[in-house]
Amino acid sequence: MLVLSRKVGETIWIGEDVEIFISEIKGEQVKIAIRAPRNIEVVRGELRQDISNSNQESVAKSLDLLKITKK
Structure with missing residues (x-):
């Protein structure tokens, strides 16, 4: 398992097609956005x-x- 630290506005890429975007951090809750092809x-x-x-x-x-x- 890979563990990464990210700040609001930073991203993580999985392969060429999947992007994870940290959109907000409030206390213990993290909101993420995922951009991926529809077939995933x-x-x-x-x-x-x-x-x-x-x-x-x-x-x-x-x-x-x-x-x-x-x-």
């Missing part, structure tokens, strides 16, 4: 975890239903 998915970490948990629950329910129907 950008998702908040907590949302990605919620989706993963939901998918795991769905698979578990499907497996339970499958076990019931096989009996």
